[in-house]
Amino acid sequence: MNQTADIPTQIKDPNLVLQRRRQIVDASVKLFVENGFHKTTTRQIARATGFSIGSLYEYVASKEDVLYLVCDAIHAEVEASVAKILSDASQGREALSEVIREYLMICHRMSDHILLMYQVTQFLPPQWKKKVLENEIRITGIFRDVLRHAAASGDLPMLDEKTAELVAHNISVLGQAWAFRRWFYTRNYSIEDYIAFQTKTIFSIFNGQSE
Amino acid sequence: MNQTADIPTQIKDPNLVLQRRRQIVDASVKLFVENGFHKTTTRQIARATGFSIGSLYEYVASKEDVLYLVCDAIHAEVEASVAKILSDASQGREALSEVIREYLMICHRMSDHILLMYQVTQFLPPQWKKKVLENEIRITGIFRDVLRHAAASGDLPMLDEKTAELVAHNISVLGQAWAFRRWFYTRNYSIEDYIAFQTKTIFSIFNGQSE
DNA sequence: GCAATCTGATCGAGCGCTCGGTCAAAAAAG
DNA sequence: CTTTTTTGACCGAGCGCTCGATCAGATTGC
Numbered sequence: 001m002n003q004t005a006d007i008p009t010q011i012k013d014p015n016l017v018l019q020r021r022r023q024i025v026d027a028s029v030k031l032f033v034e035n036g037f038h039k040t041t042t043r044q045i046a047r048a049t050g051f052s053i054g055s056l057y058e059y060v061a062s063k064e065d066v067l068y069l070v071c072d073a074i075h076a077e078v079e080a081s082v083a084k085i086l087s088d089a090s091q092g093r094e095a096l097s098e099v100i101r102e103y104l105m106i107c108h109r110m111s112d113h114i115l116l117m118y119q120v121t122q123f124l125p126p127q128w129k130k131k132v133l134e135n136e137i138r139i140t141g142i143f144r145d146v147l148r149h150a151a152a153s154g155d156l157p158m159l160d161e162k163t164a165e166l167v168a169h170n171i172s173v174l175g176q177a178w179a180f181r182r183w184f185y186t187r188n189y190s191i192e193d194y195i196a197f198q199t200k201t202i203f204s205i206f207n208g209q210s211e
Numbered sequence: 212m213n214q215t216a217d218i219p220t221q222i223k224d225p226n227l228v229l230q231r232r233r234q235i236v237d238a239s240v241k242l243f244v245e246n247g248f249h250k251t252t253t254r255q256i257a258r259a260t261g262f263s264i265g266s267l268y269e270y271v272a273s274k275e276d277v278l279y280l281v282c283d284a285i286h287a288e289v290e291a292s293v294a295k296i297l298s299d300a301s302q303g304r305e306a307l308s309e310v311i312r313e314y315l316m317i318c319h320r321m322s323d324h325i326l327l328m329y330q331v332t333q334f335l336p337p338q339w340k341k342k343v344l345e346n347e348i349r350i351t352g353i354f355r356d357v358l359r360h361a362a363a364s365g366d367l368p369m370l371d372e373k374t375a376e377l378v379a380h381n382i383s384v385l386g387q388a389w390a391f392r393r394w395f396y397t398r399n400y401s402i403e404d405y406i407a408f409q410t411k412t413i414f415s416i417f418n419g420q421s422e
Numbered sequence: 423g424c425a426a427t428c429t430g431a432t433c434g435a436g437c438g439c440t441c442g443g444t445c446a447a448a449a450a451a452g
Numbered sequence: 453c454t455t456t457t458t459t460g461a462c463c464g465a466g467c468g469c470t471c472g473a474t475c476a477g478a479t480t481g482c
Binding site for chain 3: 221223224227262263264265269
């Protein structure tokens, strides 16, 4: 699950690696959100983390490694949050609206991070970029599964596979849109307004479905 | 309208400036789309444009200037396309579905450019960044107006202002999503599939409205 | 012949990353 | 228990290089 293991290190003690990398990620997220990836220097990262440039490179082989650690951590947090919803969720219609609500709340809470992810994915080496995109698909897949289950339990009309997948993507995208367009939305709407509207929009897809 | 005038140059002949900058933009768009803004060097830009690094800096004071010229050009193209739709469009329901279709086709045709704009806005100096965001709002405003007109002509249920604006944003966002998630969508869907689905989604919002 | 335009060698700040070295603490030896 | 040796986390000056930007001189066109 956690990709951290893929990144080589000079340090022998695995627990220390985990702890230090957590420090690195915490410091870097903050710096990247504030100044962007390119304007952040490795020295800044080291300083903010609380050790020297040399030590930084004991735990990481390149600046891109840091970027990947950051992306991985953000995804892990989003996914953990979404997974938590699922374990608590009810069945059928209820489950869907709860998942939508909680997902949009996550996007609200983590809008800085979501924005960062989008700005930054392009700078990852190809194989890691691929993993980030796979994470994206996996989260969308969760929504698709909720739709499937609700349909299977007869609580919502069955959508064909392809349509269900598009609905799932719409949920993902409209959550991220709250982060992208925060500068506009927050002038006119609360997150509750937004949740109410998008929930209604998603459910209205089902209304015309049985015709 | 065209912001080109804002950017200082050493060259006396304004027509030459226009022509050369067009060359610069054409070459740069290609390079930026392929390699991104940061990985593209000023030397590459000069070479691709067909003159020396020195000459480039006769027409432009910085690399950021090039970026702004590029954004401005893309912006102009999108705007021209959207404006063209409006002049051709019918009334009421028809107008809405036509506008959705054409807008999504623009997003399809210009997906590289839309992706580029999003990746690159963050590197613009604040006042130019602001202009890009204003443009974003203006395009969304066009959709809102189409919704208003359709409602006024009685062909669609009236939405309150705030809801109409959210619907308009959804159209904008879902168009851009086709560009962002092209890597996934194109594996499973044609742009026609996508248009059909999103059109249905938007219209279904109106179905539950009169209740 | 003089402006206007173009050229490309040259500059130098800034950055990612390296590598020889230090030192505290653990392990081994006596 | 004391001394010696080994270990490995931590350090930071500095290397190598990139790349945006400059400018003095060459070329062109009127």
